[in-house]
Amino acid sequence: MADIEMRAVLAEELKKMMANDDRVVVIDADLAKASGTWSLRKDFPDRAIDVGIAEQNMVSIAAGMSSYGYKPWVTSFTPFVSRRVCDQITLSVCYAKQNVKIVGTDPGICAEINGGTHMGLEDIGTLRSIADLVIFEPVDTVQLRQAIPVIAGLDKSVYIRLFRKKIADVFDENTYKFDMFKADTIQEGSDVSIFCSGIMVQETMLANEILKKEGIKADIINIHTIKPIDEEAIIKSVSKTGCAITAENHNIHGALFSSVAEVLAKKKPTPCLPIGINDRFGEVGKLPYLKQVFHMTAEDIVAKVKEVMALKNN
Amino acid sequence: MSKFNMFWQIFYLKVLRGAGEMYRKEICKIIREDTIKCIGSIGVGHVGGCLSIVEILASLYFKHMNVDPTNPHMEGRDRLIVSKGHAGPAVYATLANKGYFDKSELLTLNHSGTNLPSHCDMNKTVGIDMTTGSLGQGFSCAVGIALASKLSKDGAYIYTIIGDGESQEGQIWEAAMYAAQAKLNHLIAFTDYNKMQIDGNIEDVNSLDPLDKKWESFGWNVVVIDGHSFEEIDNAIACAKACEDKPTMIIANTIKGKGVKYIEDKGFANHSIPMLEDDMATAIEEIRRA
Numbered sequence: 001m002a003d004i005e006m007r008a009v010l011a012e013e014l015k016k017m018m019a020n021d022d023r024v025v026v027i028d029a030d031l032a033k034a035s036g037t038w039s040l041r042k043d044f045p046d047r048a049i050d051v052g053i054a055e056q057n058m059v060s061i062a063a064g065m066s067s068y069g070y071k072p073w074v075t076s077f078t079p080f081v082s083r084r085v086c087d088q089i090t091l092s093v094c095y096a097k098q099n100v101k102i103v104g105t106d107p108g109i110c111a112e113i114n115g116g117t118h119m120g121l122e123d124i125g126t127l128r129s130i131a132d133l134v135i136f137e138p139v140d141t142v143q144l145r146q147a148i149p150v151i152a153g154l155d156k157s158v159y160i161r162l163f164r165k166k167i168a169d170v171f172d173e174n175t176y177k178f179d180m181f182k183a184d185t186i187q188e189g190s191d192v193s194i195f196c197s198g199i200m201v202q203e204t205m206l207a208n209e210i211l212k213k214e215g216i217k218a219d220i221i222n223i224h225t226i227k228p229i230d231e232e233a234i235i236k237s238v239s240k241t242g243c244a245i246t247a248e249n250h251n252i253h254g255a256l257f258s259s260v261a262e263v264l265a266k267k268k269p270t271p272c273l274p275i276g277i278n279d280r281f282g283e284v285g286k287l288p289y290l291k292q293v294f295h296m297t298a299e300d301i302v303a304k305v306k307e308v309m310a311l312k313n314n
Numbered sequence: 315m316s317k318f319n320m321f322w323q324i325f326y327l328k329v330l331r332g333a334g335e336m337y338r339k340e341i342c343k344i345i346r347e348d349t350i351k352c353i354g355s356i357g358v359g360h361v362g363g364c365l366s367i368v369e370i371l372a373s374l375y376f377k378h379m380n381v382d383p384t385n386p387h388m389e390g391r392d393r394l395i396v397s398k399g400h401a402g403p404a405v406y407a408t409l410a411n412k413g414y415f416d417k418s419e420l421l422t423l424n425h426s427g428t429n430l431p432s433h434c435d436m437n438k439t440v441g442i443d444m445t446t447g448s449l450g451q452g453f454s455c456a457v458g459i460a461l462a463s464k465l466s467k468d469g470a471y472i473y474t475i476i477g478d479g480e481s482q483e484g485q486i487w488e489a490a491m492y493a494a495q496a497k498l499n500h501l502i503a504f505t506d507y508n509k510m511q512i513d514g515n516i517e518d519v520n521s522l523d524p525l526d527k528k529w530e531s532f533g534w535n536v537v538v539i540d541g542h543s544f545e546e547i548d549n550a551i552a553c554a555k556a557c558e559d560k561p562t563m564i565i566a567n568t569i570k571g572k573g574v575k576y577i578e579d580k581g582f583a584n585h586s587i588p589m590l591e592d593d594m595a596t597a598i599e600e601i602r603r604a
Contacts, residue, residue, distance in 0.1 A: 087448050092455055
């Protein structure tokens with residue numbers, strides 16, 4: 001487990017940027033404490049703004065500020081900066097070619113006891129169909145810390161799907177090199193490809209321990225940037241393995257599974273099965289319970305791997 | 315541009331400029347005529363809500379706004395965000411007459427590959443300050459722009475025009491609240507209060523009254539004017555600039571389709587109407603006669 005929360009990494013990196021660039025602004029909608037951005041108000045009272053509980057206004061204000069040359073970051077819980085502001089992101093931000101960074105925290109089942117109303121299980125699916133929007137979901141603090149300056153440097157809008165609390169680091173800060181548009185190969189293998197994102201990377205690593213004991217060599221790929229997706233990494237992996245599963249903290253319709261399946265259908269038809277929320281709404285609960293309810297545990301991943309390998313062998 | 319057209323443009327812009335209100339009246343006639351021609355070039359368009367804001371547009375671009383058509387991205391310039399983005403043709407006619415682009419381009423409205431789409435697009439049309447069209451959003455963008463200008467301490471005035479029907483959007487009131495909270499006193503908004511929307515008269519669909527009290531209660535400096543009177547527009551802008559701690563909403567009572575009787579007489583049905591050769595001839599004849 002990392003000794004720092006993901007939202008604290010976000011705040012630290014934003015603080016550095018705001019100190020160096022007086023065009024960087026952060027806009028919250030009454031969830032600054034949840035997002036970790038509250039602390040920025042002390043150092044930047046004019047540029048750490050709270051518009052109150054008005055997310056549509058927040059996103060369009062950000063677009064307006066961007067049109068003036070500012071570099072706004074907006075934050076809220078995942079559903080409130082995706083499905084709630086879909087039209088604002090589409091028109092004020094993307095259609096108008098503005099540069100707004102959108103941070104959605106508590107993705108999918110991470111909303112835990114806030115329950116079904118606060119679970120963004122459809123945010124990527126909703127936003128992925130908006131032209132020119134980059135969609136990114138970090139895995140750990142190591143990746144996030146490297147990613148934020150890269151994202152800030154992109155002259156386009158990015159949706160960042162952020163688990164905000166402490167999570168086990170997957171990557172080694174001494175060796176990891178982040179590339180925004182290249183997927184990370186975490187482990188090479190020849191039996192099955194596992195394309196995973198967000199908190200499901202850590203779950204995949206647990207599953208991998210079981211798979212290793214059973215002699216199954218998984219090619220484990222973290223897809224941190226879901227749009228535009230690294231097609232080359234997907235094709236290269238399935239060319240070795242001949243079958244794949246996806247593991248995501250999202251409805252299986254519209255996000256990682258759909259993105260990978262699209263690549264496979266277009267370029268290399270390959271059996272591929274999903275781990276994720278199977279077209280259901282969320283409910284209250286802690287993560288271990290919710291992973292069981294939605295069949296997103298390490299054991300579920302192992303079972304799905306065997307299922308898809310059987311398809312390959314047929 | 316033909317030599318004849320260039321002569322008239324120079325005549326109006328240079329010679330009549332000194333004639334104050336008379337000059338602006340003539341400019342409005344040209345903008346109205348060009349708006350009709352612009353919409354006529356494709357045969358159909360948002361005529362009513364274009365003609366109702368012509369005096370406001372002419373007053374902003376030909377009297378009040380600090381802009382330079384030869385340097386359309388000038389830093390610290392005043393800006394106009396037309397949140398009722400469907401008024402694009404009237405804005406384009408105004409910009410063309412101000413010199414942002416050649417007037418011949420007005421005849422490309424909505425043609426394939428045009429730079430002049432139905433709704434305002436900052437990435438296509440020189441002089442457009444924000445992309446608008448999905449109602450309510452442009453107003454929030456204007457608040458963001460006013461906020462950015464205030465942070466930059468450049469002293470610019472940020473103007474915006476919203477529709478009365480648009481004021482039924484919840485986002486308008488989210489933005490209204492925050493603009494007052496942030497004391498954006500350089501934000502000067504107009505409501506084009508022509509009392510009509512696509513499906514009927516505003517009062518029959520979803521009434522805004524008392525609109526002035528609503529804005530006042532949201533913490534705005536409010537001025538109610540005749541939106542076709544240059545004197546009242548000028549006084550309202552002066553009142554807005556004198557206000558040091560609030561944004562200003564100028565509720566401009568207007569006539570949808572103003573300036574062409576047969577269009578005015580259609581009432582709310584004039585929101586989007588055909589503009590064919592005969593329609594254009596009738597409209598332009600009346601506009602020129604006014």
